[in-house]
Amino acid sequence: MNIPVESNSNLAIHTIIQLVWEQQTVSRAELSRLSGLSRSTITLNVDTLLSQGILIEKPTSEASKHARTQVAINKKLGIFVGVELDADCCEVGICNIMGSLLSLDCFSIEYTMGPEQIYDQLVTSIKNLQSTQPENQNTILGIGVGLPTPVDFQKGYAVHPAFMPGWHHYPIGDKLSQVFTCPVFVDNEVNTMAFGEAYLNQKYRGTNLLFLKLGVGIGAGMIVEGSIYRGNSGMSGNIGHIRVDNRQEPCQCGKSGCLEAIAGGNALLKKANEMATNGASPFLQQKLAENRVLKLHDLVAAIKYKDTEIITLVNESATTVGTMVGRLVMFFDPKVLVVGGALCDFGPQYIDYIRRAIIQEASPWIKSDFDVTVSRFGDSIGVIGSAMLSISMVLQHGMILEKFTR
Ligand SMILES: [Zn+2]
Structure with missing residues (x-):
């Protein structure tokens, strides 16, 4: 992928496009204030972008005399x-x-x-x-x-x-x-x-954010002041293969005691299978007999059925995850931890156990405005x-x- 170098002549127009995108709808006067560019430069370039169809005038559905001066990005561009x-x-x-x-x-x-x-x-x-x-x-x-x-x-x-x-x-x-x-x-x-x-949540735009994906495996993504932190070799956030103290479970990566091998979706399914086979979970025993294989949604169903053994298994895994993430929070000090992935279907209690373990690990240094939240975009x-x-x-x-x- 070759990224073109910005030329000075295009700089004003790039700035305008980016600002309009960020503001969603904005007046020329506001663009001038936000960009530091003169009103005449803004007017000239906005008119060019309007004629190219990149920007549109905001529809003037209301009688407001200022509405005509607002512009937005043309969503039908492509x-x-x-x-x-x-x-x-x-x-x-x-x-x-x-x-x-x-x-x-x-x-x-x-x-x-x-x-x-x-x-x-x-x-x-x-x-x-x-x-x-x-x-x-x-x-x-x-x-x-x-x-x-x-x-x-x-x-x-x-x-x-x-x-x-x-x-x-x-x-x-x-x-x-x-x-x-x-x-x-x-x-x-x-x-x-x-x-x-x-980027899509204005509350977190430009801040430090840690994203935790809990699915079949476990991984994290780091945003530093609005930009992705990729590390030296592109493996930043590979927390699924950080080892948990005193644990020896073998991991697919060839090592043992990895977080993913203890608390990832596959690891939980493996334990759930054992509990179904040895009768510790009669609910999953029946599911296994019916379907011959257990899937994550069976664990979600077991939690809804109030199967105490499975609830304990899931809560303990949440504590293991939270304790590890708490250490990373101490290291990285993000504004927010956003959790996504299939394991979020375990419900609010699962997330709450993660939150509690993080706070226990990172107290008293963690700030009170640190958030733990589930991705608002769900599976998408x-x-x-x-x-x-x-x-x-x-x-x-x-x-x-x-x-x-x-
Ligand atoms: Zn591993």
């Missing part, structure tokens, strides 16, 4: 695609330029198939979703891809993925960019989730975050201008 590759499925979503999800698709994947087959399915899925949008509004302006592995962001590919044979340096970014003739940004999936949450945060990363990069680097003023 679309952005967000992709999230998870442990066993690929979700693809289309968003408008403001990050609102317009359409969603998902398909099952097996990494043993290798990257080519998954790539082909992904291209088909994107084309299908594109065709659901009105023809004059469905130009793809950018694609964001989240991968469940360390990623080289500049090169747009996975680096030494532990469980994805054939994906090391597989050029998914370049390939998608060639097919759809748009910029493509590839990042770790939890990084994109963290970014989506930080992966695709929304990936799309949001591409929107932000396209806006920041003037790629909208390139597309519309060629």
Whole structure:
């Protein structure tokens, strides 16, 4: 992925586009105040952007005499695609330029198939979703891809993925960019989730945010003053493989005692299977007999059924997670911890146990305004975050201008 260098002549216009995006609706006078640019520079450039169809005048539905002077980004400019590759499925979503999800698709994947087959399915899925949008509004302006592995962001590919044979340096970014003739940004999936949450929630924009994904595995994403922190080798936030004191459970990574091997979704399912088999949980024993296999939603059902053994298992795992995260909170000192992933379905008590363990670990240093909250985008945060990363990069680097003023 090559990012164009901003030229001075475009700087004012980039600044205006970014400010209008951030403010959603804004007057020329306000743009002048926020940017420090003169009124005449603002007027000239806003008029140019209006004539190019990049900005629109805010509809004057009310009689307010000031309404005519407000401008917004034209949401019908085109679309952005967000992709999230998870442990066993690929979700693809289309968003408008403001990050609102317009359409969603998902398909099952097996990494043993290798990257080519998954790539082909992904291209088909994107084309299908594109065709659901009105023809004059469905130009793809950018694609964001989240991968469940360390990623080289500049090169747009996975680096030494532990469980994805054939994906090391597989050029998914370049390939998608060639097919759809748009910029493509590839990042770790939890990084994109963290970014989506930080960018779309005005309360957290520009702050330090930690995103914790609790699913089959466990990972974290770090936002430092509004930007993704990727680390030296693209593996920042790889907390699933930090070891828990005095634990020896074997992990898929080849080590033992990893957080993921104790409190990840697969680890909990393994323990739940034992409890179903030995009769400790009669509820799950019956589920196992009916379906031959237990899934995470069976654990959610067991909690709703008030199965005390399963509730204890889940609460203990929440405490293990919270104790580890509490140490990271001490190290990183974020404004907020946002939790996402399938394990959030365990309910408010699960999150509360995580919160309590964090506070116990990080007290008395933690500030009282530190928040622990569940992602407000639910299961869609992966695709929304990936799309949001591409929107932000396209806006920041003037790629909208390139597309519309060629
Ligand atoms: Zn591990």
